[in-house]
Amino acid sequence: MATTTIHSGQERVNYLNVRTSVASWLLTLDHKRIGILYLLGITFFFFLGSLAAAAIRLELSTPKGDLLSSDTYNKMFTIHGVLMIFFFLIPSIPAAFGNFVLPMMIGARDVAFPRLNLLSWYFFMIGGVLATIALLKGGIDTGWTFYTPYSSAFAKGEVSLAIVGVFLVGFSSIFTGINFLVTVHKMRAPGMTWFRLPLFVWAIYATSLIQVLGTPVVAITLLLVAVERSLGIGIFDPNRGGDPILFQHLFWFYSHPAVYIMILPAMGVISEVIATFSRRRVFGYHFVAFSSLAIAIIGFLVWGHHMFSTGQSIYAGLVFSFLTFLVAIPSAIKTFNWMATIWKGRVHWDAPMIYALGFLGLFVIGGLTGLHLASLATNVHLTDTYFVVAHFHYVMVGGAIMGYLAALHYWWPKMTGKMYPQSWAKLAALLVFVGFNLTFFPQFILGYMGMPRRYHSYPEEWWALNLLSSAGASVLALGYLLPAIYLVWSLKYGTAAGKNPWGARGLEWELVDTLPSPHNFERTPIVTRPAYDYAHPEEPTAIYPAPRPVFAGGGKDG
Amino acid sequence: MSVKEAELHLGEARHEVPHLGEQYETIEQQNDAYTIGMWAFIVQEVLFFGGLFASYAIYRFKYLYEFVAAHHTLSVPFGTLNTFVLLVSSYTMARAVRAAMQQKHHKQLKYLLWTIFFASIFMVNKYFEYSSKYHHNLIPNQSYSAEEVIHHNHLKVENGMVDLGARKVPLEEFEGRTKLFFSFYFIMTGLHGLHVLVGIIILAILAVRAGMDWKRKVPHADYMPVEMTGLYWHFVDIVWIFLFPLLYLMGGQ
Amino acid sequence: MAQHHHEEHTHAQPISFYAKTLWVLMALLVVTVWAGFQKMPDWLGIAVALTIAVSKATIVILNFMHVKFSSKLAWLFAGAGFFWLLIMFAFAFADYASRHWEPETGW
Numbered sequence: 001m002a003t004t005t006i007h008s009g010q011e012r013v014n015y016l017n018v019r020t021s022v023a024s025w026l027l028t029l030d031h032k033r034i035g036i037l038y039l040l041g042i043t044f045f046f047f048l049g050s051l052a053a054a055a056i057r058l059e060l061s062t063p064k065g066d067l068l069s070s071d072t073y074n075k076m077f078t079i080h081g082v083l084m085i086f087f088f089l090i091p092s093i094p095a096a097f098g099n100f101v102l103p104m105m106i107g108a109r110d111v112a113f114p115r116l117n118l119l120s121w122y123f124f125m126i127g128g129v130l131a132t133i134a135l136l137k138g139g140i141d142t143g144w145t146f147y148t149p150y151s152s153a154f155a156k157g158e159v160s161l162a163i164v165g166v167f168l169v170g171f172s173s174i175f176t177g178i179n180f181l182v183t184v185h186k187m188r189a190p191g192m193t194w195f196r197l198p199l200f201v202w203a204i205y206a207t208s209l210i211q212v213l214g215t216p217v218v219a220i221t222l223l224l225v226a227v228e229r230s231l232g233i234g235i236f237d238p239n240r241g242g243d244p245i246l247f248q249h250l251f252w253f254y255s256h257p258a259v260y261i262m263i264l265p266a267m268g269v270i271s272e273v274i275a276t277f278s279r280r281r282v283f284g285y286h287f288v289a290f291s292s293l294a295i296a297i298i299g300f301l302v303w304g305h306h307m308f309s310t311g312q313s314i315y316a317g318l319v320f321s322f323l324t325f326l327v328a329i330p331s332a333i334k335t336f337n338w339m340a341t342i343w344k345g346r347v348h349w350d351a352p353m354i355y356a357l358g359f360l361g362l363f364v365i366g367g368l369t370g371l372h373l374a375s376l377a378t379n380v381h382l383t384d385t386y387f388v389v390a391h392f393h394y395v396m397v398g399g400a401i402m403g404y405l406a407a408l409h410y411w412w413p414k415m416t417g418k419m420y421p422q423s424w425a426k427l428a429a430l431l432v433f434v435g436f437n438l439t440f441f442p443q444f445i446l447g448y449m450g451m452p453r454r455y456h457s458y459p460e461e462w463w464a465l466n467l468l469s470s471a472g473a474s475v476l477a478l479g480y481l482l483p484a485i486y487l488v489w490s491l492k493y494g495t496a497a498g499k500n501p502w503g504a505r506g507l508e509w510e511l512v513d514t515l516p517s518p519h520n521f522e523r524t525p526i527v528t529r530p531a532y533d534y535a536h537p538e539e540p541t542a543i544y545p546a547p548r549p550v551f552a553g554g555g556k557d558g
Numbered sequence: 559m560s561v562k563e564a565e566l567h568l569g570e571a572r573h574e575v576p577h578l579g580e581q582y583e584t585i586e587q588q589n590d591a592y593t594i595g596m597w598a599f600i601v602q603e604v605l606f607f608g609g610l611f612a613s614y615a616i617y618r619f620k621y622l623y624e625f626v627a628a629h630h631t632l633s634v635p636f637g638t639l640n641t642f643v644l645l646v647s648s649y650t651m652a653r654a655v656r657a658a659m660q661q662k663h664h665k666q667l668k669y670l671l672w673t674i675f676f677a678s679i680f681m682v683n684k685y686f687e688y689s690s691k692y693h694h695n696l697i698p699n700q701s702y703s704a705e706e707v708i709h710h711n712h713l714k715v716e717n718g719m720v721d722l723g724a725r726k727v728p729l730e731e732f733e734g735r736t737k738l739f740f741s742f743y744f745i746m747t748g749l750h751g752l753h754v755l756v757g758i759i760i761l762a763i764l765a766v767r768a769g770m771d772w773k774r775k776v777p778h779a780d781y782m783p784v785e786m787t788g789l790y791w792h793f794v795d796i797v798w799i800f801l802f803p804l805l806y807l808m809g810g811q
Numbered sequence: 812m813a814q815h816h817h818e819e820h821t822h823a824q825p826i827s828f829y830a831k832t833l834w835v836l837m838a839l840l841v842v843t844v845w846a847g848f849q850k851m852p853d854w855l856g857i858a859v860a861l862t863i864a865v866s867k868a869t870i871v872i873l874n875f876m877h878v879k880f881s882s883k884l885a886w887l888f889a890g891a892g893f894f895w896l897l898i899m900f901a902f903a904f905a906d907y908a909s910r911h912w913e914p915e916t917g918w
């Protein structure tokens with residue numbers, strides 16, 4: 001394979017310098033490098049999706065539809081939705097940070113199936129490129145939900161191509177899920193029992209369950225839409241005996257749990273960050289761990305709450321409404337336990353912690369407004385208004401992206417070996433928090449007043465709140481731009497981070513070097529303490545067993 | 559395993575098993591990981607086909623009479639033969655896995671070839687079935703016509719209404735709903751057939767490998783690829799075990 | 812050592828085990844085709860056909876796929892897929908079955 005660079009002298013071999021050719025990256029089987037590849041991919045799609053969001057907010061800064069035609073506007077929010085959900089949020093934390101740190105956290109040399117891991121990155125990239133081509137070449141205007149019969153019988157443009165892209169990224173997600181499930185079950189180091197696992201691992205495990213159990217259903221459903229478009233059969237077309245509501249059932253069977261694919265990994269990150277920067281074991285560890293599983297399982301029983309006003313049976317609606325309220329319980333358990341952790345902890349105000357606190361504030365608002373939408377009576381008033389838009393942005397942007405940024409700032413030193421300027425990072429966190437609230441809080445009010453989503457013009461009286469929202473979006477954009485600058489800057493000028501810059505517990509900080517070696521550990525470690533054992537700073541979480549002549553492997557590939 | 563057991567395991571067996579992946583400690587760990595991974599993949603497949611089965615079930619529930627009429631145009635003998643062939647292929651696959659586990663490469667090759675043989679019969683049958691549907695204009699595209707369904711069931715059509723005994727349906731709606739049945743028939747059996755084809759390709763690769771192992775008299779080859787392909791193949795068989803009664807038999811002959 | 816070790820850990824069963832399994836499957840195939848030609852109400856036809864199909868699938872999973880001899884984890888994974896399928900069926904059908912119910916007066 002690729003050329004091997006042999007480093008003479010003092011420099012230790014790590015996962016970055018072990019091989020440096022382009023081919024060594026594109027054919028790598030190292031989970032850390034694949035994590036970095038994902039990070040680059042999702043950053044690219046995040047950037048494209050943000051451009052579309054900027055166009056939307058610019059258009060909405062005046063009541064008239066003057067900047068974009070209604071057609072172009074439809075295409076813009078579709079680009080924004082498809083890219084942000086399928087190509088950023090769903091792969092973001094699990095595929096990038098899960099790949100990078102999960103094997104280290106459980107004391108493994110790699111994931112269970114490294115080749116499958118690389119394959120899933122290629123599926124992700126090819127799917128992303130196809131979807132981007134579809135969105136640029138003529139575009140699609142169905143919204144990210146591809147609702148039938150609009151998407152199947154009426155929509156022009158490259159709907160089928162976009163569906164192929166989403167289909168591929170779906171299988172990328174399934175492969176990642178399978179890999180992590182098996183990795184957590186089978187690759188844990190000796191002594192790493194289930195209740196010694198960091199909570200991030202529990203969260204990724206729960207996420208993987210959803211990925212494996214839910215994604216195939218949306219894959220087959222979208223495939224049916226593509227077949228319907230190309231062959232003219234009528235599976236979801238009411239004119240030909242089909243039932244469009246069936247599409248919604250199948251679509252939301254995946255897409256509601258998919259919301260938890262986005263938020264559960266972020267919750268895992270928050271558990272890590274809060275424990276580290278409060279120097280305290282997460283309060284109620286078992287409850288937080290099991291609440292991840294509970295969210296994953298109950299999350300599969302609530303999909304009908306997206307269909308309260310579509311002709312679904314009201315009795316089904318009642319059941320779905322009740323079950324939706326149940327999801328609030330494990331979410332609340334997590335939130336209260338995090339606050340209890342901070343309460344008696346010794347809080348260190350580093351940048352990742354600021355992001356984590358931002359997560360707490362925004363997620364609580366996002367979660368509680370979900371209850372308004374979950375109850376049948378208020379849902380009728382609020383459905384398809386900006387209230388819904390604000391609600392899911394509070395969860396997905398305020399929750400998932402805050403978690404993503406917290407993860408990025410928390411593990412950046414381990415990934416790059418460099419520390420970024422703390423003050424700039426804290427400023428960026430503040431800008432994101434303020435900008436986010438400015439952007440989306442007015443949308444709750446607009447939605448309550450009845451402003452419907454997905455229109456490019458609106459009556460004059462909603463102008464002030466919309467302008468405020470657009471102004472907030474520019475602050476938010478600045479908050480996203482800053483990390484891009486100082487993080488890249490830190491690659492060259494940042495100070496060396498050292499092995500454990502945060503004073504954190506956990507195998508990835510205590511045993512793994514910065515930068516990690518290709519196989520993470522010198523030898524397979526033996527775990528002797530539970531996660532977050534800040535109460536016993538003198539006891540290492542894991543030790544290496546006494547040296548013995550072990551295998552001479554470790555070098556087939558980077 | 560306990561810490562002590564693990565310590566004993568460390569470093570052992572690595573040199574003795576050439577196909578042990580470098581991320582694993584022991585061959586047991588690797589085999590377990592393969593098995594669980596394959597099952598997770600099958601779970602994924604269950605839900606992939608499950609979406610189709612659920613849609614089919616809901617439409618059959620909604621348009622019972624039209625679907626029953628369309629059921630009757632499928633050939634039960636052909637379906638039975640195909641079920642028979644796939645069940646036998648599952649048996650030969652199980653024998654191939656057994657031979658692989660016992661490192662009997664020649665036997666393994668023989669049973670893999672039998673499995674490919676039966677799978678091919680299945681595909682040939684499917685080809686004949688599809689082409690008969692084509693000749694009767696039952697392919698659910700623009701040229702679809704419900705004439706064959708009406709003719710086959712001896713249904714009466716008066717004033718543009720199809721008499722289904724229990725109720726009368728406008729011809730246009732009857733066409734749409736039976737077309738829906740054939741859409742499901744072709745998508746479900748088509749996706750299943752695609753899985754059979756993929757299976758044949760994998761089996762062929764395994765057969766070549768078994769032949770090479772036999773020639774070289776490899777003392778202990780990795781039997782896991784055969785066992786995992788076996789799991790996949792049995793799953794494909796299970797899908798057909800459900801497709802057969804749902805599509806061919808549940809028409810109340 | 813390696814040869815010995817292989818024999819100890821595989822799930823290989825006697826040939827008669829696989830042959831018997833095949834015979835049972837064949838018998839069930841005959842029964843299900845026979846039942847398909849009997850006059851019975853639609854719901855009963857569905858119940859009979861599905862019961863036989865589930866039995867056949869279970870036999871294949873336990874005997875041919877060796878779940879009978881596998882770890883609890885394999886049982887769990889094999890079961891999870893079908894359980895989740897059941898969730899999808901139950902909730903989707905709950906909607907279709909109750910869509911035309913008339914609300915009671917006073918609700």
